[in-house]
Amino acid sequence: MHSPTRSIALIDCNNFYVSCERIFRPDLQKIPVLVLSNNDGCVVSRSNEAKALGIRMAVPVFQIRDLVSQHKVAVFSSNYVLYADISNRVMATLQYYSPVQEVYSIDETFLELTGFTNINERASAIRDHVMRDIGIPVCVGIGSTKTLAKLANFVAKRHPRSKGVFNFNRLNPFQVNTILKNTPVNEIWGVGRRLTTALNELGILCVFQLRDADIASMRARFGVVMEKTIRELRGESCINLEEQSPAKKQIISSRSFGKSVTDMHDLEDAIAHFVSNAAKKLRDQQSIAGMLQVFIQTDRFRPDQPAYCPCVSLPLILPTSSTIELQRLALVGLKSIFRPGFHYKKAGVTLSAIGDALYYQGDLFAMQTEDRELMKTMDVLNRRFGKGTVKLSQDGARASWKMRQESKSPEYTTNWNEFPICY
């Protein structure tokens, strides 16, 4: 006896950041809209109208300045507080449609729909529900593996006739082949730029050819990931749904500066800020770190200026999650690598050698009790009254290094001071 075909759905929000901005700005519905990366650097989200203008993903904004002004494109700095809040609402709505959910990214979720009847109707209901309650348009792709669900979602997005839902399990083999022949390999999950080039050189241009390639030789040439991808395209599930995300093994907090920084005190302020950011994430997942790295970098796009990108690794004899301890150590590290006279454009910290805090809790020599209590209190206050309510003195007091954010929308849903009121 064989198991029935699985139905895995991938729900993906359309142009997510742009759609978030549009919730509160209905006037932007039919016009081209862009959302930029941190520091207002690159394009990271585009409305369909913006895509139609030929604005490519990840293009630096300064390269499309003329296009933007000519076509009156609406441009936003990224507002992650808003996007995270909207994302949480979407994910919370989706969980009602299946007991098994993997939140894959800020705008994507996998749902196990195996065993439900009327799966396409269920998918349409999901779309309608999210649109009605939250105002975010989504597409649903369904397949017997995660890779096929991803592919189905791509088809749903690209073909308006699908009405936002596409189910591979409803197709006959001929229809499947037709789709796979018309989809270039680079659209497959796990096939990026390098692999696309290599595959094309082998004559593999479309997904159909990849699916029917010889597994043994493809594995020998490209590794296990490729083998899993091919098997998944054939309907053999190799990538599991991960319901709870495992604790991070590495936590990075870094940023490019709005303008270059030369002063040691500005760097200290920035590094202290990055440490408290990273340490907070560490505590949120009940972890402690045994290694701290500090790095500072000059501008990699300025070959005319002297480059200097040092990084120092600082092991902690006693792993900790205390912002106080980590900041102290990070500032020692910064002093050791700082050289005056350079124009620094970016800095950051990495926490690694991450372990379970509970494991160390009984250890007399672990984090000082008073530090632990202080951190707990800080976290509670910041959660209750908003990020940054309580912080250590060196953390982010200076504006000199802050990123450029010239067109950020209000934090409509999370900050009473920015709540939209119509008079």
Added chain:
DNA sequence: TCTCCGATTAGAC
């Protein structure tokens, strides 16, 4: 020659 480990690469979003 083998194994371990840090560094690098490739990919995702």
Added chain:
DNA sequence: CTAACGGTCTAATCGGAGA
């Protein structure tokens, strides 16, 4: 007005050091 190119994370693989 000018200058202007993101941030985090994982797994696999590479390559050097030491056994």
